Amino acid sequence: MYPVERLGIKMAFENLSEREQKVLACLISHYISSADPVGSRAIANKYRLGISPATIRNTMQDLEELGLVLQPHTSAGRVPTDAGYRLFVDRLLGSEEITDSERKTIEEGISSHYGGVDAILGQTSRVLAELSNQLGITISPKMDNSVLSRIELMQLADSKVLVVLAFHSGLARTILVEVEATIGLHDLINMSQVLNEKLAGLTLGHIRKTIQERLANTTGSPRLLRFFIDNESDVWNNLAMDQLHIEGAENLVVKPEFSDKEKLQEIIRLINSPIGLIEDIRGIDSPDSGIVITIGAENKAQEIQSCSVVSASYEAGNTRGTIGVIGPTRMPYAKLASLVKTAARQLSRVLKTGRQ
Amino acid sequence: MYPVERLGIKMAFENLSEREQKVLACLISHYISSADPVGSRAIANKYRLGISPATIRNTMQDLEELGLVLQPHTSAGRVPTDAGYRLFVDRLLGSEEITDSERKTIEEGISSHYGGVDAILGQTSRVLAELSNQLGITISPKMDNSVLSRIELMQLADSKVLVVLAFHSGLARTILVEVEATIGLHDLINMSQVLNEKLAGLTLGHIRKTIQERLANTTGSPRLLRFFIDNESDVWNNLAMDQLHIEGAENLVVKPEFSDKEKLQEIIRLINSPIGLIEDIRGIDSPDSGIVITIGAENKAQEIQSCSVVSASYEAGNTRGTIGVIGPTRMPYAKLASLVKTAARQLSRVLKTGRQ
DNA sequence: TTTGTCACTCATTGGCAGAGAGTGCCAATA
DNA sequence: TATTGGCACTCTCTGCCAATGAGTGACAAA
Numbered sequence: 001m002y003p004v005e006r007l008g009i010k011m012a013f014e015n016l017s018e019r020e021q022k023v024l025a026c027l028i029s030h031y032i033s034s035a036d037p038v039g040s041r042a043i044a045n046k047y048r049l050g051i052s053p054a055t056i057r058n059t060m061q062d063l064e065e066l067g068l069v070l071q072p073h074t075s076a077g078r079v080p081t082d083a084g085y086r087l088f089v090d091r092l093l094g095s096e097e098i099t100d101s102e103r104k105t106i107e108e109g110i111s112s113h114y115g116g117v118d119a120i121l122g123q124t125s126r127v128l129a130e131l132s133n134q135l136g137i138t139i140s141p142k143m144d145n146s147v148l149s150r151i152e153l154m155q156l157a158d159s160k161v162l163v164v165l166a167f168h169s170g171l172a173r174t175i176l177v178e179v180e181a182t183i184g185l186h187d188l189i190n191m192s193q194v195l196n197e198k199l200a201g202l203t204l205g206h207i208r209k210t211i212q213e214r215l216a217n218t219t220g221s222p223r224l225l226r227f228f229i230d231n232e233s234d235v236w237n238n239l240a241m242d243q244l245h246i247e248g249a250e251n252l253v254v255k256p257e258f259s260d261k262e263k264l265q266e267i268i269r270l271i272n273s274p275i276g277l278i279e280d281i282r283g284i285d286s287p288d289s290g291i292v293i294t295i296g297a298e299n300k301a302q303e304i305q306s307c308s309v310v311s312a313s314y315e316a317g318n319t320r321g322t323i324g325v326i327g328p329t330r331m332p333y334a335k336l337a338s339l340v341k342t343a344a345r346q347l348s349r350v351l352k353t354g355r356q
Numbered sequence: 357m358y359p360v361e362r363l364g365i366k367m368a369f370e371n372l373s374e375r376e377q378k379v380l381a382c383l384i385s386h387y388i389s390s391a392d393p394v395g396s397r398a399i400a401n402k403y404r405l406g407i408s409p410a411t412i413r414n415t416m417q418d419l420e421e422l423g424l425v426l427q428p429h430t431s432a433g434r435v436p437t438d439a440g441y442r443l444f445v446d447r448l449l450g451s452e453e454i455t456d457s458e459r460k461t462i463e464e465g466i467s468s469h470y471g472g473v474d475a476i477l478g479q480t481s482r483v484l485a486e487l488s489n490q491l492g493i494t495i496s497p498k499m500d501n502s503v504l505s506r507i508e509l510m511q512l513a514d515s516k517v518l519v520v521l522a523f524h525s526g527l528a529r530t531i532l533v534e535v536e537a538t539i540g541l542h543d544l545i546n547m548s549q550v551l552n553e554k555l556a557g558l559t560l561g562h563i564r565k566t567i568q569e570r571l572a573n574t575t576g577s578p579r580l581l582r583f584f585i586d587n588e589s590d591v592w593n594n595l596a597m598d599q600l601h602i603e604g605a606e607n608l609v610v611k612p613e614f615s616d617k618e619k620l621q622e623i624i625r626l627i628n629s630p631i632g633l634i635e636d637i638r639g640i641d642s643p644d645s646g647i648v649i650t651i652g653a654e655n656k657a658q659e660i661q662s663c664s665v666v667s668a669s670y671e672a673g674n675t676r677g678t679i680g681v682i683g684p685t686r687m688p689y690a691k692l693a694s695l696v697k698t699a700a701r702q703l704s705r706v707l708k709t710g711r712q
Numbered sequence: 713t714t715t716g717t718c719a720c721t722c723a724t725t726g727g728c729a730g731a732g733a734g735t736g737c738c739a740a741t742a
Numbered sequence: 743t744a745t746t747g748g749c750a751c752t753c754t755c756t757g758c759c760a761a762t763g764a765g766t767g768a769c770a771a772a
Contacts, residue, residue, distance in 0.1 A: 393765090395764065395765050395766085396765075396766080397764080397765075409765095413765090413766065413767075414767095416766095417766090417767085427765095427766085430765085430766070430767095431763095431764070431765050431766060432764080432765065432766085433764080433765065433766090
């Protein structure tokens with residue numbers, strides 16, 4: 001309640017006895033695979049800690065007072081709380097290397113693709129979902145920091161112009177614009193050149209803010225220019241929206257945490273229109289590109305407050321993106337951490353070597 | 357079993373008495389909204405047919421002998437069979453107009469978008485899912501029949517070339533190709549021009565078959581040419597693969613037909629990698645662009661044999677695509693038929709008027 | 713041919729007892 | 743003083759049984 005008390009609890013976290021740590025670790029390990037409340041006897045039998053169930057019971061009572069575990073009901077075993085997972089992840093988590101076959105799947109799955117960065121990200125989220133048995137997510141390189149490398153205009157049949165924007169990060173986006181009439185080839189090339197001169201080399205964020213002045217005295221197709229300049233068309237804001245790929249909904253269906261249909265429906269709805277989720281996950285980027293784990297209620301998005309997110313960032317040109325997995329808080333953190341880390345590294349490598 | 361018998365049953369279908377038709381129609385209507393086996397009393401009470409429950413029971417026995425309904429167990433009401441739905445759809449289906457608000461949603465949801473045809477199709481499947489409360493699906497215009505309107509090469513940083521292909525149907529696709537080194541601007545323009553001369557105006561199917569001869573004596577970047585010509589790179593086959601958008605998985609979660617988790621998982625897996633589904637749904641295109649309904653086991657794909665598909669085709673340039681909804685056989689066919697029909701019309705209109 | 717009635721079937725529900733898992737507490741122990 | 747074994751207690755889960763109720767099939771009457 002009061003800061004002082006919270007501090008007290010914090011101190012207790014630090015001062016957990018060896019035994020309490022061990023019991024907590026065993027309990028969580030066991031719970032992660034069983035999904036059932038863990039009793040003292042189960043721990044005593046499965047892990048040879050050299051202490052009796054009665055002692056474990058006493059220890060578990062202490063852990064419960066610290067808010068690290070809880071009992072669903074009086075005569076049940078214990079289940080970790082968010083705080084328990086937090087402590088486990090921060091201080092008790094061993095490293096668990098991925099297998100050779102998993103590494104191979106990552107290297108083969110996350111590889112150059114003529115579909116470009118978008119296709120690679122799609123594949124990455126599929127690989128993450130498959131290997132983690134959770135939701136696999138990828139967020140495109142932060143568009144606002146992406147440097148526009150080229151902009152090209154292409155006349156289609158009728159009165160349509162296809163605008164192709166290529167970014168240093170390797171991303172390419174196309175936009176279809178309706179213009180007044182067929183623009184002459186010469187005019188189009190001319191306009192392309194001017195646009196490149198005025199916009200190429202700038203970040204999208206920069207372009208968004210200064211587009212009006214930059215294109216103020218430009219000549220060319222009025223409708224095309226208006227499309228670029230008018231706030232109403234909202235092109236630049238839309239371009240700046242990062243893309244999110246989520247795969248693996250089928251993995252959640254069979255998890256006991258989602259046996260409640262309402263809950264399952266809610267999260268599937270979130271997957272299909274993940275508005276807001278991007279900022280939430282991005283917000284937890286670590287500066288040193290390490291693994292970031294947010295647990296349960298630590299997540300801002302309402303819908304995933306009983307889930308955890310294991311994420312890492314990757315490099316793409318001069319900007320970064322984020323990948324990760326989402327699943328119930330009961331997840332194999334150590335394993336997923338090394339999975340996500342390996343995948344992020346592989347993704348950075350693929351995007352860097354230009355093998356894409 | 358034998359053709360003769362099948363014919364017998366067919367004849368019986370044709371010769372259903374007025375009363376049998378009415379009872380079947382009532383039974384199906386009721387079952388569609390209740391999802392519970394329908395008893396004779398329920399029909400007698402809800403629909404004023406002027407006959408007693410006992411008579412209805414007799415009629416239902418006849419319908420069961422014809423294979424149009426069945427009893428899950430002895431003391432239960434009746435449930436329609438695939439054949440029952442088939443007959444209902446073919447001969448008893450009234451038309452049910454969509455509401456004004458639904459029409460409005462369709463017209464606003466399926467509208468021009470600077471994301472091009474792909475974005476419009478994505479929106480269409482979302483609108484279909486939302487209004488139908490089932491899965492909404494769209495299949496891109498048949499690529500093999502799509503006429504290539506322009507092909508453009510664009511030098512990116514490093515040794516990458518972005519190939520942009522625009523089709524008459526309004527679709528645009530980009531491909532990233534790794535080349536030996538930076539190609540001079542002049543060479544690139546030159547190559548673009550040659551490619552356009554040799555390929556523009558042809559269907560993708562035509563290009564696939566004749567690409568080797570067509571580009572045989574072309575000069576330009578060897579790696580780029582090899583990419584286009586080599587069977588190994590498989591570009592053209594991949595380009596020819598139609599895109600499928602499916603939305604609305606959240607709608608299925610709460611349907612009693614998918615209370616079995618295995619079943620739900622199976623269909624969500626299908627949604628995420630719908631290999632084969634495209635051909636199945638395409639295969640049922642009607643020539644006259646009307647509504648096509650396939651029921652239960654009529655579907656080829658194993659995973660949707662307890663589902664029905666309501667589909668219609670739309671026009672895009674000089675080729676066609678398909679849209680529709682998928683859901684359990686227990687679906688409001690009349691309503692969905694007019695929904696899909698309206699959506700297909702709107703989609704054709706949007707793609708035609710060049711407002712995209 | 714239609715209808716009312718009656719016996720019969722079968723899924724569902726609620727109550728209840730017993731089993732089992734697990735705890736908290738306490739006294740004995742090392 | 744920390745640990746342990748024992749024991750009473752709590753709570754869930756399962757199976758069983760009877761009652762309920764929806765629905766049918768069959769048959770005789772209208």
